[in-house]
Amino acid sequence: MKIAISGKGGTGKTTISASLALSLAEDGFRVYAIDADPDANLASLLGIEEKVKPLAELEEIIKKKVGGEGGLFTLNPEVDDVLEDYAVDFKGIKFLQMGGIKKANSSCYCRENSFLKAVIDTLLFEKDEIVIMDMGAGIEHLTRGTSRGVDLMLVVCEPTVISMETAGNVKKLALEAGIPRVGFVGNKVKNEAEREFLTRNLPGEILALIPYDDLLLEKSLTGGQPLVTDKVKELLKQIEKIVG
Ligand SMILES: Nc1ncnc2c1ncn2[C@@H]1O[C@H](COP(=O)(O)OP(=O)(O)OP(=O)(O)O)[C@@H](O)[C@H]1O
Numbered sequence: 212m213k214i215a216i217s218g219k220g221g222t223g224k225t226t227i228s229a230s231l232a233l234s235l236a237e238d239g240f241r242v243y244a245i246d247a248d249p250d251a252n253l254a255s256l257l258g259i260e261e262k263v264k265p266l267a268e269l270e271e272i273i274k275k276k277v278g279g280e281g282g283l284f285t286l287n288p289e290v291d292d293v294l295e296d297y298a299v300d301f302k303g304i305k306f307l308q309m310g311g312i313k314k315a316n317s318s319c320y321c322r323e324n325s326f327l328k329a330v331i332d333t334l335l336f337e338k339d340e341i342v343i344m345d346m347g348a349g350i351e352h353l354t355r356g357t358s359r360g361v362d363l364m365l366v367v368c369e370p371t372v373i374s375m376e377t378a379g380n381v382k383k384l385a386l387e388a389g390i391p392r393v394g395f396v397g398n399k400v401k402n403e404a405e406r407e408f409l410t411r412n413l414p415g416e417i418l419a420l421i422p423y424d425d426l427l428l429e430k431s432l433t434g435g436q437p438l439v440t441d442k443v444k445e446l447l448k449q450i451e452k453i454v455g
């Protein structure tokens with residue numbers, strides 16, 4: 212099962228990604244947790260204290276795998292060993308930090324992007340583990356080719372009108388990119404009115420509505436892991452129903 216998590220800034224993507232990964236690992240599943248958000252903080256929500264070097268910054272490895280400066284380079288390098296060597300093992304989770312996709316106007320974007328794409332390809336098409344990918348607000352790490360490997364895009368939304376607009380846009384983008392299923396998670400739901408608002412306005416299948424939790428705000432002020440692990444069990448059940 213391969214799940215990508217996206218949505219508007221600050222809606223709770225990373226909280227939900229970390230909670231899902233930890234819950235699944237706790238239940239004995241083998242899980243890859245991938246931080247594909249350039250503004251990365253999944254590691255700290257998982258509880259990983261060491262500094263993790265982004266794959267995009269493994270310059271020597273990238274050179275070795277993809278090829279040298281200029282000239283010819285390999286579009287589909289073999290990166291299985293990179294996943295083994297650079298994934299951080301933590302509580303039954305293998306964690307990888309992707310780092311930023313380079314834009315076309317930077318000189319070395321081809322090599323690094325080929326490398327990152329090969330990592331995503333390998334994770335999505337060759338690994339048996341569950342893959343949970345925190346995509347951040349964008350889905351740049353997914354191409355038309357890799358999107359087919361994603362079973363489900365979870366779009367995390369807050370009960371606001373603006374969040375509904377973004378939800379519609381992300382859904383459209385995801386479907387255009389070739390992701391077969393898109394499901395919505397309403398987060399930070401404070402009352403019945405917000406529940407109704409989400410139920411009425413989310414543009415597709417709602418997999419869970421997660422209540423607002425004051426403890427999370429407290430933890431984000433005092434440090435510690437703000438998670439909704441107990442609340443994602445229901446979400447996992449829904450995901451299993453549709454992805455199997
Ligand atoms: N159910 C919830 N109740 C209360 N606060 C929440 C809830 N879910 C997330 N938060 C809080 O909202 C803030 C943003 O959460 P998080 O970092 O997971 O969002 P994000 O979508 O990953 O943000 P970004 O777009 O910056 O990556 C955090 O302070 C988090 O603790």
Ligand SMILES: [Mg+2]
Pocket residue numbers: 224225226248252347
């Ligand atoms: Mg985040």
